[in-house]
Amino acid sequence: MRLQALGYVGVGARDLGDWRSYGTRHLGLQIVDKARNCVAFRMDDRAQRIIVEADPGHDPDRGVKLCGWEVADAAALDGIAGRIEQAGIRVERGARALAEERRVEDLIVLADPLGSRVEIFHGAEVATEPFRPGRNISGFRTGPLGVGHVVMTAERIDAAVSFYCDVLGFGLSDYYDRPFRARFLHVNGRHHSLAFIETGRTAVHHLMLELFSFDDVGQGLDLALAEEGRLAVTLGRHTGDCITSFYTHTPSGFMVEYGWGGKAIDPATWVAAERTIGPSLWGHERSWLPPEKRAETLALRLANAEAGERRPVQVMEGNYELVPGVCPWWDGLSGAR
Numbered sequence: 080m081r082l083q084a085l086g087y088v089g090v091g092a093r094d095l096g097d098w099r100s101y102g103t104r105h106l107g108l109q110i111v112d113k114a115r116n117c118v119a120f121r122m123d124d125r126a127q128r129i130i131v132e133a134d135p136g137h138d139p140d141r142g143v144k145l146c147g148w149e150v151a152d153a154a155a156l157d158g159i160a161g162r163i164e165q166a167g168i169r170v171e172r173g174a175r176a177l178a179e180e181r182r183v184e185d186l187i188v189l190a191d192p193l194g195s196r197v198e199i200f201h202g203a204e205v206a207t208e209p210f211r212p213g214r215n216i217s218g219f220r221t222g223p224l225g226v227g228h229v230v231m232t233a234e235r236i237d238a239a240v241s242f243y244c245d246v247l248g249f250g251l252s253d254y255y256d257r258p259f260r261a262r263f264l265h266v267n268g269r270h271h272s273l274a275f276i277e278t279g280r281t282a283v284h285h286l287m288l289e290l291f292s293f294d295d296v297g298q299g300l301d302l303a304l305a306e307e308g309r310l311a312v313t314l315g316r317h318t319g320d321c322i323t324s325f326y327t328h329t330p331s332g333f334m335v336e337y338g339w340g341g342k343a344i345d346p347a348t349w350v351a352a353e354r355t356i357g358p359s360l361w362g363h364e365r366s367w368l369p370p371e372k373r374a375e376t377l378a379l380r381l382a383n384a385e386a387g388e389r390r391p392v393q394v395m396e397g398n399y400e401l402v403p404g405v406c407p408w409w410d411g412l413s414g415a416r
């Protein structure tokens with residue numbers, strides 16, 4: 080009855096037109112459904128992964144309105160529903176019409192301690208047509224790892240973290256308390272599918288999408304730089320999942336992190352630890368942080384540079400070529416780097 084992956088996300092927006100161009104031209108998603116008050120996007124073989132709904136009263140702090148978490152089958156869905164009810168949390172069965180809208184066989188609906196809508200489902204529809212990206216990218220890394228990850232900010236994160244870990248069965252990947260408190264949670268081999276950071280206000284912080292090719296990310300960065308005010312966080316590399324990424328502002332108020340080279344973990348043997356070197360090895364200048372916190376993150380990064388904090392690139396079959404070692408001096412350093 081374990082949750083397997085982040086299967087889909089639902090987003091709210093005042094204007095769907097902005098999302099059509101941002102989703103396709105920046106992110107490379109494919110529009111599959113253009114109803115009057117909704118745009119659905121594909122990012123792989125699934126019928127849909129990201130659903131954007133028009134909402135005149137849209138709250139920019141609640142840009143991601145819902146997360147859809149996947150379980151294996153009907154028995155797993157019943158099992159998790161029972162466990163949530165036992166914890167004293169109200170669970171609603173999703174109506175037939177809602178399941179059809181989400182393009183899944185069945186789902187349940189509940190609210191987490193921060194008031195965010197959580198859907199848990201099984202039986203996602205697979206598309207018959209191949210994925211056709213909105214711009215020329217190699218594709219997204221999804222499959223058993225799901226859509227990517229969602230990060231929430233909150234005044235107090237502890238109740239949400241214990242709900243997801245103790246009731247829904249998420250595992251703690253790692254955590255840190257400087258320059259802000261953060262907790263990273265996993266449900267599969269992706270280092271984190273969900274994270275909470277304590278910043279004093281409850282909001283959706285970002286949604287991460289991972290690309291197959293590093294150049295997809297670099298070309299996305301060029302597109303973002305070409306638009307005034309689009310870039311939210313500069314290119315950088317995270318200390319936890321080792322992803323190299325940048326962030327853009329979405330039309331809904333939250334950010335999308337666009338990354339490459341995320342670390343794979345083995346949830347069966349993974350042991351959570353404190354990350355003492357801050358969130359980024361280098362880069363990631365965060366326009367959303369107040370000046371004193373920006374200074375603190377820069378100091379952490381400069382300390383990382385001073386200490387020679389480095390991580391190997393995390394590659395997948397097909398997106399790298401091994402080059403031969405040809406320089407005795409360089410080869411002699413192997414293992415010492």
Ligand code: FE
Pocket residue numbers: 228230285287336
């Ligand atoms: Fe992230």
